[in-house]
Amino acid sequence: MKKIRVLHVVLSLGTGGLENGIINIINGSNKDEFHTDVICIREQGELHSRIDNSSTKVFYDANLSSGLINSIKHIRTIMLSEGYDILHTHGWATMLAGYLAVLSLTFSKSKPLIINGEHGTLYFESSQQILIQRFLFNRMRLNLSVSVALVHEVSRRFNVSINIFKAIINGVNVNKFVPSxxxxxxxxxxxxxxxxxxxxxxxxxxxxxxxxxxxxxxxxxxxxxxxxxxxxxxxxxxxxxxxxxxxxxxxxxxxxxxxxxxxxxxxxxxxxxxxxxxxxxxxxxxxxxxxxxxxxxxxxxxxxxxxxxxxxxxxxxxxxxxxxxxxxxxxxxxxxxxxxxxxxxxxxxxxxxxxYSLETMVNNYQQTYRDLLEHKKKGR
Structure with a gap:
């Protein structure tokens, strides 16, 4: 069976809840059904060493200077060379770079579905930021959120429909965090x-x-x-x-x-x-x-x-x-x-x-990926 290939786009895998959550998804995924990689567009970060899936690649090019254009080129190059079904961005900076990278593949067979995950850090300091994010939210195949409250906050602040969002609550490894x-x-x-x-x-x-x-x-x-x-x-x-x-x-x-x-x-x-x-x-x-x-x-x-x-x-x-x-x-x-x-x-x-077990969270993400690809197959 052909594996579903997912590429996560993050600023880095430094210490943080967002990064920890992505690593939990990768480590908990069904390796027989999913292949998952990560691209870091700002820095690699210390948490990359916690990934225990030997097949997962962490892409980071220290020779690339930061900036939107270089990020787009890097994501595009990786997508063309590896061939992914889903590009999963996390937050507005990666969403912008990911969207433009996918847009550049309009006539390519390697064009993946693009979805975004919101984890709680929202940027709305300027009207320009709000307009760009509103545009991007509406261009995603789906927007994921770690809580129902965050879905409503994003909908209110950026004037977008809650119907383009889905909440998947975080999970925890209950066998690791156990009384001792x-x-x-x-x-x-x-x-x-x-x-x-x-x-x-x-x-x-x-x-x-x-x-x-x-x-x-x-x-x-x-x-x-x-x-x-x-x-x-x-x-x-x-x-x-x-x-x-x-x-x-x-x-x-x-x-x-x-x-x-x-x-x-x-x-x-x-x-x-x-x-x-x-x-x-x-x-x-x-x-x-x-x-x-x-x-x-x-x-x-x-x-x-x-x-x-x-x-x-x-x-x-x-x-x-x-x-x-x-x-x-x-x-x-x-x-x-x-x-x-x-x-x-x-x-x-x-x-x-x-x-709130880790298994429940990972299963919810995996089922979401399956559903998105099934809808694509049916032309929805």
Whole structure:
């Protein structure tokens, strides 16, 4: 049987939820039915080494200078040499380059279907950007989104029909992110924590959109009532010095740990007792699902697709952006009632295993690819 050939177009395979999701799709795909490659048009990124499918090619030419024209040429060359059925772009820059590359193959037998995936980072700073993206959304065979909320946000901001979108919720490897006492003890020993130290934590790049200063400020309030509480942030990024200065200003050097970029995220999750994500915006965060799969109650901002996966007061809590008092009250209430904390942890794990497994997500993508090609065959 001829394999369905898919080429993903990304800016890079650097650390991030979008990139992690693509790697999960590739690694989880049915190798007998699908062949999947990736082209990076800006930089290769460190996550490419996590691809465990030996047949997958990661195309990146360090000799090419960045820019739209070079990206179009690179994508076009790869499509002509490899022959793909589907070109799957991710975000507006890759969508533009991918669309123009496919357009250049109008009279070629190597012309693939083009679809786009939106993961939560939208660009609408100028009317020109909005018009270009509106045009591109309407030229895709299909637009995929990681949450229903994101579909509606894109539809509203860019004045496009929701009918050209389909939501496929992210999935998590529930066998990788699983409760482990051994992993928990290892990381907690590293941080010199005692049994009485409940650890609030987060995982993500230290960038402005994650809004970690609000979490640190909320934690300083919690500490007044819960003096044995601790906070850890796993990740690195341009906001690190700002966070270090805030920790110094609030006198929290002994209570807050900046752990840096970690390769052992499942172990880090196991060390936590409560997971918090205070982002200004999200599409649908993989780290929320990873935390829940690790049996952590999640406390996250009421943005993007988060309300679609968090059951209020059962698997976690939602709070409003920048409301440090509300966040502090939620954390304090969870730390006071350990029995409720344990029940919520168990419910979070059950919820993810039942509804958001990696297998379910990959199957949804694969079925979408099949349906698109079947429609093409029938001339739809």
């Amino acid at each position: 006492l051994e992993q928990r003890n290892s990381v907690r020993e590293e941080l010199n924590l005692k049994d009485e130290n409940l650890l609030i934590g987060s995982v993500g790049r230290l960038v402005a959109v994650k809004n970690y200063p609000s979490l640190i400020r909320a934690f300083s309030i919690v500490l007044q009532k819960q003096p044995t509480a601790r906070l850890a942030l796993a990740g690195d990024g341009p906001e690190k010095k700002i966070l270090e200065a805030l920790i110094e200003e609030l006198g929290l050097k002994n209570e807050v740990f900046l752990m840096g970029r970690r390769e052992d995220v499942p172990s880090v999750m196991n060390a936590y007792d409560i997971f918090v994500l205070p982002s200004f915006r999200e599409g649908l965060s993989n780290t929320i699902l990873e935390a829940m799969s690790s049996a952590l109650p999640v406390v996250v901002t009421n943005v993007g697709g988060s309300p679609e996966i968090v059951i209020e007061n059962k698997t976690g809590h939602l709070f409003e952006v920048n409301n440090t008092t509300q966040l502090a009250d939620i954390l304090d209430s969870l730390m006071i009632d350990r029995k409720r904390l344990q029940t919520m942890s168990e419910d979070a794990r059950k919820h993810v295993v039942k509804n």
